[in-house]
Amino acid sequence: MGAGIELANVCCDFGKFRAVDHVNVKIRPGEFFSFLGPSGCGKTTILRMISGFIEPTEGVVRIDGQDMKGQRPNQRPTALIFQNLALFPLMPVWENISFGLEVRGVDKVKRRARAEELLALVDLHGAADKMVSQLSGGQKQRVAIARALAVEPSVMLLDEPLSALDLKLRQHMRAELRAIQKRTGVTFIYITHDQGEALAMSDRVGVMSQGKLQQVAAPRDIYNKPANGFVASFVGENNILSGKVKNASGGKADFVTPIGVFEARLVGDKNDQGLKLYVRPEHTLLSPKAKAKNSVPVTIGDVSFEGSFIVVSATSGKGTRLTAELRNDGSATVPAPGTLMHLSFDAANAAILPDTSVTGA
């Protein structure tokens, strides 16, 4: 069964560089939790601190309520799946899987039986005696998962394990990982820079930037209610407008920009530094006539047909570029480049956000 994990005020320094900066988060037992962020944001360092390869410079890592200070990786109830999987190429598949049991002194017959069981769990029948080099990318993935599960960890740590796979397989493995997690009840901590992966699989996502945890929330809240500008622009696309807040009241405010005044939700305080307006392209509307509110006249530029949706880039009178995304419902009219249209959006779908983390997590 899964264990809960708590990172309390955790920092990690490499020389003068602070890779992880006062991270506080409680991961619930049996949760699928993702750390999402660009490369170099400190997410892998967090993973290595939980698994025990790095000790935090400050703060405490607790697994199941126990302080893990001084515990080596081989003493922690965690199992790490490496980015390159790190399977043992000189052992056949079943020995790879049962290596953790061999270490624990389980006899060969039991080890073999357990390896077969785990191979069945990850849907890889009959591969026990193959060598790792004979397997495909997806099969290696499954072996790595089985090897980690063999030691019955209460926490599984996954370091971008899908990044080496092709798109189709990646999408398939997402569902597979999720299913294995549900079946086993083990806490999964997943590291990725791929927002699609994080949003699709996780119970909760922690978005990181420059060593700081920017926001921890359920995937839909990360996407729909980003806490700050970094989260909004890292997860999904956004039209970003600079300006100033005017008339803030009741969570809403008017935002004065060079191309007009727009009403939007105000997240945080109106005195926060670097407030900007964020509107997602799919929340915008293009119409021939101006709307009463939150509307701006634009000239249509590039139109790119993506299949299920159409991306329209447009320029407002002052030269500000805006992007609109139209759903292709079969009857959508694609505006011709050069035409004059009005781009508008709902106040509820636009947010005024502080530049970076002020929430401090």
Added chain:
Amino acid sequence: MQDLLRRYGIALTWLCIGLTFFWLVILVVLPNFTMLESSFRPYIAQSEIGGPLDFYSLGNYMKIFGNEVDFSFFGYDFKMPVRVKVFYLTIVYSALVTVITFVMSYPLAYYLAKIVSPKSLPTLFLLLFVPLWVSEILRSFAWWIILALKGPLNVILLWLGIIDTEIRWISGFSPVVVGLVYTYVLFMVFPLYNSMQSLDSNQIEAAEDLGSPWWRTHWRVILPHAKPGIASGAVMVFMLSAGSLLVPSLLGSTTSGWFTQTIQGIMMDGQDWNTGAAFAFMLLLVCTIFVSLMMRVFGVKLSDIAK
């Protein structure tokens, strides 16, 4: 060939082929063949060469037998031809040298390949190489001084109170083993370092993460990966030790005959090049057989070593 011609033109192509031919045939095949041929011919006066006494036989090879001496093997005493005994002990002590160099090199190579920071690596390599700038003779002679009865080693041990009287280190095979280990240890360190360096560090971490103690990680993950390196290091150290003349001559004593010394005696002192050639070939042959046998035992293929 066509590709070579098109790329380099006729002159350069022939130069390449010619140099390869010169190296392979003139410098390797021909001298060895001459020696092999002369090893089957008798040692006779110049004037009789080509005469009725000059015929091929295995006579030179048979000279390894004869002159039986006492030999004890795990408590069993029996008679053995003196040259066979020397031959046998040369193989045994060369194998011992190989094992000792491996035991010394493994931790060092692991340290260099996986633990030390890349920044200090050049300095450490330089420190390893510095002794090589001094010639082998001087290095062996240095050990002769260190191990001498009134030498530094005895002085230090006496001063530390570890021993009460000086120990005569230069007797038997131990100084030869010490000298050979010192001379050839780097031939083990570098192949080992190379093979360990190519091991993905994640595999070591993965083993630890799965609960493996350090020794099992070495036994199951690092050692198997390093096997080709161990094999090529072992072959080099063994062959060089068995073929070394300088170290056993300088550090040896009356009780430590090395087979190369036997060959040298026959060739230089006895002027019998034919028998010397025969013995040299025997050494080469037996060493090759021994090495292939060991490779079979440890499951190493020749192609692994070539990597």
